[in-house]
Amino acid sequence: MTRPVYHPAGTDEALGFALVELQAGRWQPTRDLLSVTGEHWALRTSRTQVLAVTAAPSDVVGVWLAEEPDNHDAHVMRARVGVERALRAHQQRHASTAALEGAARNAALLAARRQPRDPVPWVCLLALARLDGRQTRREHREHSGEPMLPSGPWGLLHGVGQRDPYNREAFHRVLQFILAREVPPAASLAAVFDFGRWVASWAPAGSPLLLLPLYALVEQGRQQALPERGDPLWRHQWAEEPTIRYTLDAFHHWFAHPDPAPRSVADLHHLAYALWAGHRFVEAAEVFTAVGAFATREPWASVHEDPRRADGGEALLLRARRESSAFARSHGHRGAPRY
Template sequence: MATRDMPLIVHAAGSDEDLRLALEDLRMNRWFSARDLLLKTGSDWALRTFRSQVLAAGAADGGAIAAWCLEEPANPDASMMWARVLTRQALRAHRDGVDAERLRLMGGAARDACWKAAGDLPYDPVPWVCLLTLAQLPLDPRSLDPRYTGRHLRWAHPDEQMLPRGPWPLLWEVNRRDPGNREGHHRMREYFSARVGLAAAVDFSRWVASRAPLGSPLLMVPLYALVDDFRAQARGGSVGLIGFWSTDRVRHHARRARDDWFERVRPEACSLLDLNHLAYALTACGEPGAGLVFEAIGPYATNAPWRQVSEALCRDWEIEFRRIRKITFQKEPPGR
């Protein structure tokens, strides 16, 4: 049972012990556990997407994955992981401010790796998720789509004229393979935020949630956009904590995520990031139900959104997490 004073375990793998072991091996430049983990994951696309994302983040410079590709060049999991690694490196280089030519070369190498991975395992959504991630780079995003010239509508949405142009075909390719893929929709949100503007990302998030079925983690997407919106306004000095989070729009999206997602799925099937975003949103806007979310989180806190919000307020995020959890459990005792 969760308690208000339990320690925090901040680890990308959360409670996924198999993933934790594979990460430890990758950090020692060994790839066998990662291979076995992905093989065991099989066609559980949601789990494959999550695990491959975490593995790529833990692969450092990608040396172990490169060695795996050399050893097993026909292994589609190795190709997919190499696409993950190169995509992550290109995005990091962009954030670090590398020159345009270097970024173009890195983006092209990542794109080519994604195309190869998509050909090696055509029904895998992950290479298309990676292509959506690359769309955030200041490159022509149309060059990422291997089928661009043959598409009729290309980068306009056929049914929603009010939505901005963007890499919709890449999102459609993800959804063809894994309808409602969580990371794919977040990457699309990040594209709009990076290349079009925060308002477009907020509009996209609302649109996604309005179409999401019961039990879908896509009902959480607006809460991520709200965190980005809060940070942007806080940097400009135009918003306070209570004034932003006590609005009707925050309560609306927090209630929908609680009632139509969290309360309809098994806690162990929930993304820890989603749970932490929901716990914050519910407590920040004063809606009930955060106690059960904190119970589902257990000791496995994620620094998002706590760090992003706390940094805007010049506070320590772990202290804030413990404080809010303690207050919540006083109001909503665990195990009730």
């Protein structure tokens, strides 16, 4: 059986090439990639986010901006890198967090003014909202208009939506903001579930936002101790309503959509886990076939049941793939994966 391949670019070969060059300090392939990406906003959003993770430890984007100060993509990447650095500093409780957050915010605002149609600078502002757990900024405590949802950066989300409706990263950034609020964990989880269900209730066919309820349930596993995840009742809920309905909706109306957009490897793995845990092995086998050897640490690291293992959930991934494949083959399913 093929071992999982963990690569930030996933199936995006053009992005993979740009990442290699960026690590070597060569920014020109990144410029060319973003130029070709153009106004394919969903692809632009995902590519700039992955590029920023690779570029953040170096000054390669700063060198690019110095060489081409009028290039809008360079300004967007400066904002993206700034956000990534601020988030890392916050996670490490570093004293530089506030300064890095301010620099990233200014870079995002400048990029937004330079190209008003581009949703990525607005996504950057949404990402920074996660650092404001106390909701001190007015833009982070606006009323949602939905009684079940807490105050939050709804105006920023609306700003993204005006430029790119149903932007995947924007909604995931709001989910992260809800979890980061300084409220009791139970309240955060309840709000995340409400948010995921609300989005899934109106997300159109073909949208990865249909998976948000699954992400919300994985967050529950992430916040639980490993022995609690081993409780059979925790996995059993994936086979019950309403979770199995959300899972099958995502399978039929996103994964099996006749003309799907490029799909996130993380989304595919969340769906594969939900199908396997919900005992829908034939459908899980189809998703594993589609994703191939490409893998992500999540959701497996947050849902694996054995606290003695230190493999980050990879054993559970391999088990789920193996069991789904075997079940699909035994039932004569032609799409069963072969590794």
